[in-house]
Amino acid sequence: MDITCPICFDQYNDKDKIPRILQCGHTFCQNCLMDLRTSNILTCPTCRKYFAPDVKQLIKNFTILDYMYQHKDQLDQNFTAEDNQSEKYCLKHPQKKTKYFCDNDQINVCSKCIVSDHQSHRISEKNEQQVLHNFTKKSQILIKKIDASQSETNMFEEELNEISDQLKTTKENTLQELDEKLELLIEMLKNRKDTLAKAVKHHYKKQEIFLMEAQKNIERRKNNLDKLNKKVQGLVKNSNQSESKLERLEEEFVTINRQYDSPFHQFKHCTVGLNPQIVNQMFEGIGNLKYPIVQFSNRNTYKFFSNKFKTCSKNFFFGDSNNQDLILQYDFYKDSWGKKEVPSNLILQSYSVAIGLNDGCILITGGLNSSFTNVSGAVFLFNTENESCTEKAQLIQSRYTHSLAHQSNYVYGLGGRSINGVLDACERYSINLNRWEKIAKLNQKRCTSPAIVFEDSYIYVFGGYEGSGRIDSIEQYDVTNDHWTVLPVKFPLSVEAETATLISQNEVVILGGHDNSAGTKDAMILNLETLQFIKLAPMPYARFLHSATYFNNHIYVFGGVDNCSCQKMNCNDFQWTPITSYKDIINYNLQTFSSASV
Known part of the structure; x- marks a missing residue:
């Protein structure tokens, strides 16, 4: 079982190198995940999937932790051996110094180790090889971090491209919808104009009919008054002073006035313009249209x-x-x-x-x-x-x-x-x-x-x-x-x-x-x-x-x-x-x- 982090190559532990499982199933140590997490986004170095997790809340890999606990003694011994590879004397041959490094087995060795266990292996001076090993290890860590950042950058680039496409599409759709709504509004206003024109014509038609009737009534009144005037003039001209005839003419005058008084007053009050209440009723719909009306808001959006x-x-x-x-x-x-x-x-x-x-x-x-x-x-x-x-x-x-x-x-x-x-x-x-x-x-x-x-x-x-x-x-x-x-x-x-x-x-x-x-x-x-x-x-x-x-x-x-x-x-x-x-x-x-x- 691999008990080392594939990023830093350090052995897992239950302190700072806790093995944490990403949602994709891959495991890395807590420290490396914290280092890889940028802008609240974390890209898996293995599968390149990205997440936005709280690293310390990720599930621990208890399979690895249990294995390390069960093999604690053996791992401690190996760790001690690895740690002591940098010591001056060889553990196997205490009288010999570990002056060399076996590139095949990646360990420090002495001259006797080379003869007994590492024949035909590639051997180099320890100091040179140790530096190379450390350099290689650090280089691999940095490469993985760069790789993860590149993946994250590519992801952001894809998202920006997608947003750019959406912005362009939304702009085109918005302008198209705006045209459609305004065309609908214009068409609706035309229809409203026709409706209002019919209402106005209907109103004035009624007024014209009423006016014509009032004019006829006035004409009849004038004729009747002229006839009555001639009758009175006739009585005066003929020196006919009959009280009874004069009373009948006075009654006729009262009847004429009573009969035509109402039409006369209606004629005087015939409305030339529209009644203000009618105007309000006819035009109130324009200010309260139930059809879509475009209104731009201060958030650069429209409703x-x-x-x-x-x-x-x-x-x-x-x-x-x-x-x-x-x-x-x-x-x-x-x-x-x-x-x-x-x-x-x-x-x-x-x-x-x-x-x-x-x-x-x-x-x-x-x-x-x-x-x-x-x-x-x-x-x-x-x-x-x-x-x-x-x-x-x-x-x-x-x-x-x-x-x-x-x-x-x-x-x-x-x-x-x-x-x-x-x-x-x-x-x-x-x-x-x-x-x-x-x-x-x-x-x-x-x-x-x-x-x-x-x-x-x-x-x-x-x-x-x-x-x-x-x-x-x-x-x-x-x-x-x-x-x-x-x-x-x-x-x-x-x-x-x-x-x-x-x-x-x-x-x-x-x-x-x-x-x-x-x-x-x-x-x-x-x-x-x-x-x-x-x-x-x-x-x-x-x-x-x-x-x-x-x-x-x-x-x-x-x-x-x-x-x-x-x-x-x-x-x-x-x-x-x-x-x-x-x-x-x-x-x-x-x-x-x-x-x-x-």
């Missing part, structure tokens, strides 16, 4: 303001423990449903939670098996382009009916249920590092509570269920400071399993949910800046455990308990219209399915 600050075109619904062969897809542009193939390595569970990522993939997390006996911590990444699936790092806490929020390069898993009950534990997933880490706990345990991201800095969770009843509170998570705060505002009603959907920079639409008795039709807007609720007209149907997605100035609602219908709500007038249902594929309310839009 497209719409739901979750990203556009979508499709919604995916992933089956449950009883429908593991089913993935549904809804196309927003075509208003049509389709069925997708389930990858063989994707295990679908009931009450799992999914969320769409910026690259068009969907992260599916947790879930519950069909017998309600096992909670999953599995995480899968579903690629919507090629319909493939990759298994990712598992949740730290297995959970279901939890909330997910996507912020920057992280996905946050919040609350939910475990096999032991409702959770307050939270964690976040690094998309780049494929790793989960714990974050601050919620102030109150909760599950089936929707979550949204606000200004890319805060996460809000709304209502939910805490184990014995529904919740009316709202919590805000500060991403920078890893801190949860309970907001002073409360829901008008304690609910769980509702949906929360961003429709602008600061407006969230809350739909449905289950109160302490049944599903609700409630619909309301919460302004996250003023923390004020505005109650909307109720939904056509009561819903909870449904799905909601923002698209093209509408909120699309799918399924939910006791309801297989699908509808959309216009975010301008908040009117509901039906859309195509999925019932031709499966007659089920999708309450246990997970869903996400991309």
Whole structure:
């Protein structure tokens, strides 16, 4: 067994030369690994793989240590012999000095040793050979260190090249997406212009019709007054002083005034310009567009303001423990449903939670098996382009009916249920590092509570269920400071399993949910800046455990308990219209399915 470090060639020990095992399986002494570790990166001198370990926390090679302990006496003797090779007299022939060095056996020898044991070996003067040996040993150590640093430098060069390629690609994609968004915005403004022009023409058409009617009424009044004037002039001219005729003419005058007084005043108040209130209503949409609007931030990045600050075109619904062969897809542009193939390595569970990522993939997390006996911590990444699936790092806490929020390069898993009950534990997933880490706990345990991201800095969770009843509170998570705060505002009603959907920079639409008795039709807007609720007209149907997605100035609602219908709500007038249902594929309310839009 090799009990020497392949870098420094020194024998291992349990002090400074502790044998440590790298993740690749190769063993080196602790001292050499400490020397090789630069910039928090360590490259294995044998296989060139790189790691970022705490050297002193690496596993010891107990196989070597046990072997050295079992053969301690023999090793000590060999070490003493090796150490004494530099002594003046030979151990085998004490009367002889070790003036020579055997290059074949790499030991110091005397003249008798050469004759008895080292014939035909390459022999040299000890001093010269010892210097050469030490030089060779040090050279080999330095070469290995240089080699490791070169490997590390090559690795950094590859990473920089990769970053350069990504930077170039990202730049091109960003400019292309910017062009697409601006073209969409221009097209939307053109459509808005046409709509406003029609509204203005309609307004003035009504005013013109009213004006024409008022002008006709004025003309009739003038004619009647002229006739009446002639009648009075006739009485005066004929010297007819009949009181009764004059009284009748006075009554006729009063009748004319009464009959035409209202049109006359309406004519005077006919509006030439638009009423200020009408102007505000017509143009208020331009300042509150639900279509993507580009805003550059001080971090040299941009946001497209719409739901979750990203556009979508499709919604995916992933089956449950009883429908593991089913993935549904809804196309927003075509208003049509389709069925997708389930990858063989994707295990679908009931009450799992999914969320769409910026690259068009969907992260599916947790879930519950069909017998309600096992909670999953599995995480899968579903690629919507090629319909493939990759298994990712598992949740730290297995959970279901939890909330997910996507912020920057992280996905946050919040609350939910475990096999032991409702959770307050939270964690976040690094998309780049494929790793989960714990974050601050919620102030109150909760599950089936929707979550949204606000200004890319805060996460809000709304209502939910805490184990014995529904919740009316709202919590805000500060991403920078890893801190949860309970907001002073409360829901008008304690609910769980509702949906929360961003429709602008600061407006969230809350739909449905289950109160302490049944599903609700409630619909309301919460302004996250003023923390004020505005109650909307109720939904056509009561819903909870449904799905909601923002698209093209509408909120699309799918399924939910006791309801297989699908509808959309216009975010301008908040009117509901039906859309195509999925019932031709499966007659089920999708309450246990997970869903996400991309």
